[in-house]
Amino acid sequence: MSDKFLADKDWEEAEFRAKVIAELPTQLTQGNVDWAMCQLNVSRSTLFRLVKQFREDGRTSALLPDTRGPKPGMQPLSPAVEEIVSHHFKGFFATRRKPTRTRFWREVAADCRAKGLAPPSIRRLGRWLEGHDQAKLMARREGKDKAERRHLATPGGLTADSPLDIVQIDHTKADVTVVDPVTRRPLGRPTLTVAIDVNTRMVLGFHLSLEPPSLLAVALCLTHAVMDKSHWLVARGISTDWSAQGIPNAIYVDNGAEFHARAFEWACSEYQIDLQHRPPRTPRYGGHIERLIGTMMGAIHLLPGSHFSNIFERSDLNAEAEAVMTLGELETWLALEITGSYHARVHSALETTPSAAWAAKVDGARLRMPADLRQFLVDFLPSEQRVLQRDGFHLFHIRYWSDELRWLMGRESRKFTLKYDPRDLSRLFVLTENGIIEARPADLTRPAITLWEHRAARRALREAGRQSVDEELIFRAIEAQRNLVDSAERQTKAIRRHQARRSHLTPLPMIDVTPDIAAREALPGPEGEGSPFLSHPGFKVEEWYDDD
Incomplete structure (x- = not known):
């Protein structure tokens, strides 16, 4: 029997006892006692005890049957x-x-x-x-x-009065293996970075990458959260609506290194975003984002190639052998799951759907949009401080130059903030009082490389005993490594991941501030390790990928 059934049975017995004893007169006679003993099926002494308990307490619960075992506090130890x-x-x-x-x-x-x-x-x-x-x-x-x-008691919870008052961001390793878009061989499990609005429970944006959590992933996720996603959806053939957009007033994050990066804290301050870190080892302070991630992973477990949440659920299933989805296909699938399922389901805490909650509240809220979406992304990219030398900026043992830098010559030797995209070191973004200056390697014959390739080349040179590293050696080492990868007859997973990192380094048009809707809508679908992210009215968009 269940505890609930036993409790109901005990309460019914207490109610019957109270009904019988309530009919007894104040002065009991032998006839009253015999009648009550028969009704309750108890002894004379038990009847008088029950009558005394009920008349002193006056509540039905005083007549509940005694529980077995010794009473609390009885028979103390010597x-x-x-x-x-x-x-x-x-x-x-x-x-x-x-x-x-x-x-x-x-x-x-x-x-x-x-x-x-x-x-x-x-x-x-x-x-x-x-x-x-x-x-x-x-x-x-x-x-x-x-x-x-x-x-620990945790009364109440994190509440927000309006949309975008509080946004939570976090990463997780997706419980599914993705495959190479050409060979269809497994590449590994991607990292999902996602942002949720606490007030409406709307998913504001997300980013998928084959790399560990990084500041770049946060920047791309935030850019996706802030921008108008209508063209982004069209580029992927998705007809559902995703109306959530705007700069958050506050961002709540955990204590990952990327969330404590100086560039991230500075960018939040630049856009008047209140950055809050939850106390260490207290996941309850990130309950909204944790529940969202759990919901997303529960949906992903239905996909071929799923690892499930633990080895017991996975059993003897070979996730890599079952994997069929590329990173781009998984990105589109997640967008459909978010916009067509999660946003359309009634949320128990809201008693309405997230999309309906957003539509009802966003009209009365003041949404802040970045004046320049490209500038917004650049502001959240990793940064370094460097002094402008006579021959340009030196970063990662590469010399960068732009003719626009001539106007900065002759000033005091102050340090400039250099923003860089780890996926493509063929350009730097120099932050000045008059805007961004884009600098390129002084040697224009240099190929586009990733920071991952740069680090691998430097590591190889150190292992070879090189005491000093220069630009020429780095690029020669990277070229040799690429030739090894390209000539490998049997590819390992690590090499396939390396090729996926390089897949975006093909010549594509840079971001242009001139409207070109036809060109924008004609962008190819997601390929390789990423897809166009900056689909914004009035911009031509290049592909952005996370390689570091």
């Missing part, structure tokens, strides 16, 4: 035994060694017998333990963090 139990509790049981109750009882019983005392039973010892603060006991046995997660 002072001598209590001293032994307390000693072993502090020095043995309530420690990180986490002994079992049986082992605790054996230690207590051994000392009691040595002193000629009757040891308590293991059940009495268990009742003694239950009288202690379980949160404090767990903190001593398993650590403060675990005790707080289980026992």
Whole structure:
């Protein structure tokens, strides 16, 4: 029988007892007593006890059947035994060694017998333990963090009054393997970066990458969250609506290194975004984004190539052998899942759908949009500080130059902020008082490379014993590495991932501020490790990929 059934049965019995006893007169006669004993099927002494309990308390619950076992507080331990139990509790049981109750009882019983005392039973010892603060006991046995997660009360929750008041951002490793778009061989599990609006539960934007969490992934996710996504959806053949857009007033994140990066903190300040980091090891402060990620992963588990959430669910399924989706296809699938399913389902906390909540509240809210979406993305890219030298800027052992830099010559030797895209080191964005200056390698014959390739080349040169590294050596090493990759007859997963990183380094038009809607709508569908992200009215868009 369930506990609920037993509780209902006990309450019905208490109600019947109260009904019978309420009919008894104040002065009981033998006839009244015999009648009540027959109705309740109890002895004379039990009847008088029930009558006394009910008349003193006046509540039906006073007549609930007694629970079995000793009453709390009965039969306390003797002072001598209590001293032994307390000693072993502090020095043995309530420690990180986490002994079992049986082992605790054996230690207590051994000392009691040595002193000629009757040891308590293991059940009495268990009742003694239950009288202690379980949160404090767990903190001593398993650590403060675990005790707080289980026992700490968390009344209320994170609330936002209007759309974009609070946005939460986080990363997760997607529980599915993606494949190369050409060979259809497995590449690995991508990283999903996603942003959610706390007030309406709308997914504001996301980004997929084959690389670990990085500042670049955050920048691309935020750009996707802020921009008008209508053209982005059209480019992927998606007919559903995704109306969420705008600069958030506050961003809540965890304590990942990318969220503490100086460039990220500066960019948030630049756009008047209140950046809040949740306390370490307290996932409850990111409940909204955590639940969203759980919902998204639950949907992904239906895809071929899913790893599920643990090895028990996966069993003997070979996820890599089952994988069929490319990164671009997974991106489109996620967009459909978000816009066509998640946004259209009634949210239990809202009692309406996220899309309806957004539509109802966004009219009264003041949405802030970036004046220049390209500038917005650049502001959130990683940055370095460098002094402008006579021959240009030197970064990553590469010399960068632009004719526009001539106008900055002769000024005081102050440091300029250089923004760079780790996926393509063929350009730098120099931040000046008059806007962005785009600098290119002084040697225009240099091929476009990624920061990942740059680091690999430097590592190879160091291993070869090179004491100094210059630009020529780096590019020669990268060219040699690319030739090895291209000539490999049998590709490993690592090499396939390397090729996927390079897939975006094909000549594409740069972002242009001249309207060209036809060119924009004719953009190719998602290929390789990414897809066009900056689909914004009045802009030609190049492909942006995450390679670092």
